[in-house]
Amino acid sequence: MKYIIADKLNFLMKVTGTKNNMLGRALSFDASHISRIRSGDRGLPSRREFIVPAAGYFARAVKTATQRNALARRICPNSKWPESLEEATLLIAQWLSEDVKKLDYESLNRYFSENEAAPAPPETGSSASGDTTQFYLGNEGKRQCVIRFLTGLAALNEPVTLLLHSEENMEWIYEKPEFAKQWGQLLVTLLQQGGRILIIHTLSRSFEEMLEAVTKWAPLYATGSIESFYYPKLRDNVFRRTLFIARGNAAIVACTTGESSANRLNMLIYDPTAVKALEQEYYDFLYMCRPLMQIFTPENFLKIIPVLGTFRKADSVLIQFHVTPSLAVLPDEVAEGFARRPGFENFADFLADHHRWLFKQGKAPAHDQTDIVYLPDISAVIEGKIQVPLTHLSNFPCLFYTPEEYSLHLKNALHRMESTQTYRMVLLGPDTVHPVTGRPVVPSFSIVASQQAGVLLFSTKSPQALFYTKEPTITSAFCEYLEGFIKNTASREETLKRLRQYIIKLDEAIDKV
Secondary structure, eight states, X not given: OHHHHHHHHHHHXXXXXXXXXXXXXXXXXXXXXXXXXXXXXXXXXXXXXXXXXXXXXXXXXXXXXXXXXXHHHHHSTTSOOOSSHHHHHHHHHHHHHTTTOOOOHHHHHHHHHHTTTSOOOTTTOOEEETTTEEEEEHHXXXXXXHHHHHHHHHHHOSOOEEEEEEOSOTHHHHTSHHHHHHHHHHHHHHHHTTOEEEEEEOOOSOHHHHHHHHHHHHHHHTTTOEEEEXXXXXXXXXXXXXXXXETTTEEEEEEEESSOOTTOEEEEEOOHHHHHHHHXXXXXXXXXXXXXXXXXXXTTXXXXXXXXXXXXXXXXXXXXXXXXXXGGGOOHHHHHHHHTSTTOTTHHHHHHHHHHHHSOXXXXXXXXXXXXXXXXXXXXXXXXXXXXXXXXXXXXXXXXXXXXXXXXXXXXXXXXHHHOSSEEEEEEOTTOBOTTTOOBOOOOEEEEEETTTEEEEEEXXXXXXXXXXXXXXXXXXXXXXXXXXXXXSOOHHHHHHHHHHHHHHHHHHHHHO
8 A cells, every 4th residue: 555655646746846845845744754655665644634735735736738637647537637726636635545545524624624715726716705605606616616515514424414406507517527526426425424315306408418417326326315306397497596405514506597607606605594594495495396216226126017017008119228139139048048157047037027027928019119229349249348238237247248149139139120010120330429419329328218108217337226207308308319310210121231231240250259
């Protein structure tokens, strides 16, 4: 562990041009002590805080684009370096504490409070007023405000109930990937401390925003500590409010008129009377809302049986979007092969139940079925990186196809499409863009949708939870999204030809291995 912190400290000091005596003066450490930490002769001090003040020092020492790019490549790959000092301090502190010690959020919150007077980057427009209310401007200010809010709660190290609702555009979270990661890590910390979250979702968002939100929140929902609701009536969306409350502690209040969020005011409130009044306002709104979705995890997955029954009974077309054909066309020999793997002895029974839940007795589906399949690169199939749908949620370990198994699954889907008109496939490729939105298709989620039965959705990147909703707006949005592919797909004959060609290339690649 000494050498881990030594390597990271050497990297930070080299990038920022920091000498031992400079860091020593800033942290009130002897320069020789810093030297011994850098060489690995000593670990972190056990009786004095080092990580948080060091993170604050290095965050302030970053002045040039070259330095920011170097730090981003090492600390937050594929993301830009944070613009605010608070975000940069948190990011460096989290990185330094990895594999060494648990980050002390109390120390971090104390550091932020003690450095309140330090000037913020001029573009944020943030300022403070007294001890009970602090003001932050624009998206950058909102991120600083949220970091301060959540860090202070994590420092309490006790269960906290969060009451969340926002009608504002969510770009303030997702336009900065490093912030989205920090936001998620802090929320996980609060849930690990026994916290709970009540969230009232806004449904009048674009399909992309809804999908992004579900994907990002999936790991948090999997904890079972989040309850989600929605307001069922129309809103005009002229005045868009954000209300984040930590019950009995603090609150964030913001409002945007129309679309623009530049220079809009965000208030972080600590006054107990004001926080109490905002709590009552939130609960008044919650009283008018309804539960949004059911969440299934490996612990309660069998409770999904009645839900799957509603898909079986529905008269509308069943549409499934996966990187693979659906389990409905998985051949018996592949299922039996899965069942011979350690931990999957009951897979064949699971598959039989899956067929029974989704379809009536007999081999033919109860209604038309369309599989939208994002054909992966053949190299990914050969390397065994293609995951079998739903197995991670059914108390099985994560299960991946062998190349031969994936080929057999495709061939069975091909045979089903050749032999019946009730089943069809729509094939997507790596360069596919949605015909309506014009956005590239990223296969990071799976969808099962029926206009009558609702939507099942789970992320393939964070697959700890499956979501189900019958809410009409969300159901229609997902069905329309999938139908956009179907309406613009190639003919049945062209699809069959393309699928045959893909299978031939896959089998040729398998023979070469």
